[in-house]
Amino acid sequence: MLLLAQNAPVDKLFDKYAGKDGFTTVYITKYMFQMFRNTEGMDSKEMDEFSQVLGKLNSIKILAVEDESYLQEDLNFYDEIMKELPREKYNELMVVKEKDSDVVFLAREEKGVIVELLLIVSGENAADNVLISIQGEIDLKNIAKLSKGMGINGFENLEELEDK
Numbered sequence: 372m373l374l375l376a377q378n379a380p381v382d383k384l385f386d387k388y389a390g391k392d393g394f395t396t397v398y399i400t401k402y403m404f405q406m407f408r409n410t411e412g413m414d415s416k417e418m419d420e421f422s423q424v425l426g427k428l429n430s431i432k433i434l435a436v437e438d439e440s441y442l443q444e445d446l447n448f449y450d451e452i453m454k455e456l457p458r459e460k461y462n463e464l465m466v467v468k469e470k471d472s473d474v475v476f477l478a479r480e481e482k483g484v485i486v487e488l489l490l491i492v493s494g495e496n497a498a499d500n501v502l503i504s505i506q507g508e509i510d511l512k513n514i515a516k517l518s519k520g521m522g523i524n525g526f527e528n529l530e531e532l533e534d535k
Contacts, residue, residue: 379455380452380454380455380456380457381432381452381456381489381502381504383455384434384448384451384452384502385398385432385434385502385504388434389434392438393436393437393438393439393440394434394435394436394437395433395434395435395437396432396433396434396435397431397432397433398430398431398432398433399430399431399432399433400430401428401429401430401507404425404426404428405425423510424510427507427508427509427510428505428506428507428508428509429506429507430504430505430506430507431503431504431505431506432502432503432504433501433502433503433504434448434501434502434503435500435501435502436497436498436499436500436501437498438498439496439497439498445497446497446500447493447500448491448492448493448500448501448502449473449475449491449493450493452489452491452502456477460479461477461478461479461489462477462478462479462480463475463476463477464476464477464478464488464511471494471495471496471499472492472493472494472495472499473492473493473494474490474491474492475489475490475491475492475493476488476489476490477489477491478509478511484508484509485508485509485510485511486506486507486508486509487504487505487506487509488503488504488505488509488511489502489503489504489505490502490503490504490505
């Protein structure tokens with residue numbers, strides 16, 4: 372119940388935009404991660420590393436603006452999520468500021484283990500908005516490998532963690 376209460380702002384944002392024109396929402400379950408373990412084209416070392424990362428994850432949620440022509444108002448996922456996010460529960464890992472967008476990485480820890488990683492991309496254009504929520508036991512050293520191994524839009528921002 373406590374986990375649900377802490378994740379409510381993220382879930383609200385997903386629920387608000389899920390199924391609406393111009394938005395894409397993706398929810399990847401633990402069961403799907405098990406299927407990824409059988410990915411062809413990886414050598415055994417890469418497969419072992421990829422399996423270690425995926426084995427500790429519970430879910431990944433992705434919310435992205437795909438077509439801003441459907442939007443009636445200005446949109447900024449960062450502003451929306453920060454209104455209700457219990458900020459004291461999250462640590463800011465990194466902020467990347469670019470010309471047209473900002474990328475913010477937030478982590479929530481329990482007993483010294485990162486259990487949730489939020490990646491919030493917001494920008495001047497509504498189409499620059501992406502929210503990724505990763506839940507489970509998260510190892511930051513390995514999480515950037517997801518971006519390469521899964522090829523999901525928005526995940527390329529996770530490589531920023533590896534670079535730093």
